[in-house]
Amino acid sequence: MTETLRQSDMQARLDAARSFARAFRRNPLGMVGLTIGCVLILVAILAPFLATHDPYAPDFAARLTAPGADYWLGTDELGRDIYTRILYGSRITIFIVALVIFTSAPIGLLMGVVSGYFGGWIDAILMRITDVFLAVPKLLLALAFVAVLGPGIVNAALAITLTAWPPYARLARAETLTVRGADYVAAVRLAGASHWRIISRHIFPICYSSTLVRVTFDMAGIILIAAGLGFIGLGAQPPLPEWGAMIASGRRFIFEQWWVAAMPGAAIFIVSLGFNFLGDALRDILDPHTGSGR
Amino acid sequence: MMPLLQIEGLNVAFTTEDGGEARAVRDLSLTMGREKLGIVGESGSGKSLTARAVLGILPHLARVSADRMTFDGIDLQAANRRQWRRLRGDRIGMILQDPRHALNPVQRIGDQIVESIRLGAANAGKRLSRRVAWAQAQDMLLSVDIRDPARVMRLYPHEVSGGMGQRVMIAIAFVRQPDLLIADEITSALDVTIQTRVLELLDQMVSQRDMGLIFISHDLPLVARFCDRVLVMYAGRVVEEIAASDLADAKHPYTQGLLRCMPRIGGPQGPLPVLERDDDWLAGAP
């Protein structure tokens, strides 16, 4: 129990953030994950300054050069510097991940909370819709969607969103069911709060932590699916340096010029591993069900 | 005669979030024989941690130290894993507050009792057939006032009421015939009328078998009615040790305050006396 006297909401929130940071610092893998995440963002922002070459300009004289002093991670079949392309690729990765998260998490959260809060036929209808989306294999649904709308980064992200929201709905509904009968919800209801007020101010905050944990874990999955779509040519289109597409183009040289596919592969691996570490750490700290917190 | 349980200078401490130290049990000493010893205190007084220290089941973040901790001559601090396995269950039993948490939710009640009986037999170097163990389990449930043991044994823990669950817990604790039984708030979740019956049963079983009982509760009058001797704990420290029959003459202001601040049927309706906490109590001064 902190005995310092707070004088404002701001201080209370700062204190809560500080205690969260303290718990986070005690989790070494979480710190590794956080570092990877931060590096990814920094790289995306600073790509033009960190880059050693032009990501798009072909240089046929240098095609398929092995990693070395000039080309740190080698070059691809058009002689483009892989290191530079990976740097720029991080922008695409972040763009897709952010687009998917900022669309799927709110949609799922809203569906789940409304469903769990009102129950009855609203619940029945919304959850059957969710079931339908869950029943179709993820990649298949995404493929079909992209096939209809045509390939591209935005369409790929929307396609992933289409498959990514149902788990959030399930999660939010489960959380809502456990708290909708809680005494603190009954108390605001007695005070005359509207349904929307109860949902937005009292039930949403309860779902935030588990959603955040889920989002972090999902980021790894989204990167993989995005890379998968890029790999089969339905995601980012050439010459964009999307990591999955880069692997696809390196496939032909996998035995002789392994770096063309391996370098972007390593980038995908490191980043998704980082998000998984981060997710594990957040779950340990935020999720009361695992009980290792307090 | 050798005391059944002897503890000297027991300390349990935790590291707090901001790196400080929280002393949950401070310099606790107790000596008990085959008697009913009550430990009373409010939440956070360290009573449950004391019991857990005796059983060696403290959360692993806890730091425990004691000058001496012996059970029937066995040094508990030096006991190895095998000795502990024998001690827990066979010689020291524990009943917890909520039977729904203490029983395995996916195993029938009968199977849990039978398993406990057979484990006890195995530890004593005997093999016991399931049939014999099943019969013993039925007898044990009968003796805790469960009239249709055959039916209850086929139920899962969530299918029985709180009072029934607590009787099952008592039965499980007794099948191994421990020398010392620790009961932690076992009646606080029960309705008063059932509470009385559960206590009668516990009393019967303990006196028939000549065991030691540590009865932990926040309910001072209840403990006084039920136990021979009472330790009153405050903030991790024993502030008073008194025969239950002398409780009305308790010396420590904390004990007196606890007794006074309770409302009574037919008592005066004015403001209740409020307990004034005194920092001196932490230092152990009366």
Next chain:
Amino acid sequence: MIAVDNLDVWYGKGATQAHVVQGATLTVAKGESFGLVGESGSGKSTILRSIVGLVPRWSGTIGVAGIDARDGHSGAQRPTFRRTVQMVFQDPYASLHPKRLVGDAVSEPMQINGMTDIAARTDALFADIGLTPAHRFRYPHELSGGQRQRIAIARALALEPQVVLLDEPTSALDVSIQAEILNLLARLQAERGLTYLIVSHDLAVISHMCSALAVMARGRIVETMSRDALARGAATIDYTRALIAASGREVAR
């Protein structure tokens, strides 16, 4: 002030339907404290929840300060009704939102109902329940059980109701804290002329706080008597006597 007549409450439907309150009738005069005693599952808390409208299916009549509860729960009288009757819940660990500041819990009812001077009123309420304004900026987990229950009481008083329903207000607390909360409730009642309907499994608490009480068993009110009759040992029903015997608090001399 409170008139409950022939109240029946059902939970669930179909084969699992339970008739949890059966034909309950009670009246509480203005400024009085009335106790409902009984064991778990006897339906005593359900009566409180049906008065404030937290129970979907009930029949009979409920009136609070002359307002028919059916109008008060859903009709035009809703705003008046919630300014008339409020409730304090049993478990102060479950009745405060874990992620919201306790000051917001107290001020929110005033915001919803368009009251003015909310900050000043909140500060005054905090002072009235024995906390300081700085406690407003705490999260529930940073407060003790007794402090949380004080907050829950302040929240119930925020709309300045005339009637407060108390559901086991002290059963989750240590006895020394119980005494403080009971004293606080008694003082607030005297100062504000409140009417209390208190549910408890503890006859001694009811005897201390209330002038009359009803004993419930299996959904029915089995006995209604005054505090003095209880003290005289005038209970007529065996069940009540068993309850009295079991809640004996006297320490043997």
